[in-house]
Amino acid sequence: GQQVMQIPQYQHVQEGEDFTTYCNSSTTLSNIQWYKQRPGGHPVFLIQLVKSGEVKKQKRLTFQFGEAKKNSSLHITATQTTDVGTYFCAGHAGGTSYGKLTFGQGTILTVHP
C-alpha cells in the first residue's frame, strides 16, 4: 500500500536558523497537504499543493511539490520559538483527491532560544 515517509524524525535548531523537512511517497500523489501540531494539540492544516513543481510561500514558510508528484518539502526561514511542533505531510494517492488520506510520521521541531 501507499507509504509516506518523512525525514528527519527530529530536528533541533537555534532560534534564527533555517529548518527543512522532506516528504517522500511510494506512489504518485494527487495532492500534498502540510499540517502543524503544537505540543498537546491536534494537527492544523497549513497548505495544500496540487500541481507538479508547485511552490507556495506563507511568510517564512516555503512549500514545494516535486515534479513527479512523489515528494515535497517544507522550509522555514529564520525559525522562531513559535515554530515549535510536529510538522506532517499528507496526501491522497494519484488519481483521486478524496478517500484515503495518508500521513507521514512527522518531523518534531525544537527551537532553542
Added chain:
Amino acid sequence: DGGITQSPKYLFRKEGQNVTLSCEQNLNHDAMYWYRQDPGQGLRLIYYSQIVNDFQKGDIAEGYSVSREKKESFPLTVTSAQKNPTAFYLCASSPTGSEAFFGQGTRLTVV
C-alpha cells in the same frame, strides 16, 4: 459554533472491554477519518468514510469498528480484540479534495 467535536477527552478502559469514542461534526463535510497517534509513529489511518452508510478500512483497522449512519457522526469502537489500544485517537472531517479538520482528540488508556 461550527467544528468537529470528540468526546470524551480522556478515557480509561479495562482489559477485555469495548469502548466507543464519539466524533461529531457540523461542517457538512462528506468525508470523515479516524487516526491513531503513537509517539514517533505519526498518524496512522484506522477507518475512513466518504459518504453515509459507507466506510473503508485504513492501514490499522484490526480490533476497531465504525459506523456512519448519519453524515454528522462517525463513532469508533475499540474492541477487546485490539491488543494495544492505549493511544491518542484523532477524528477528522473534510470536504472532498480539501483539507482535513481535526477534533481535539481522545486519549485512551488501558488500566
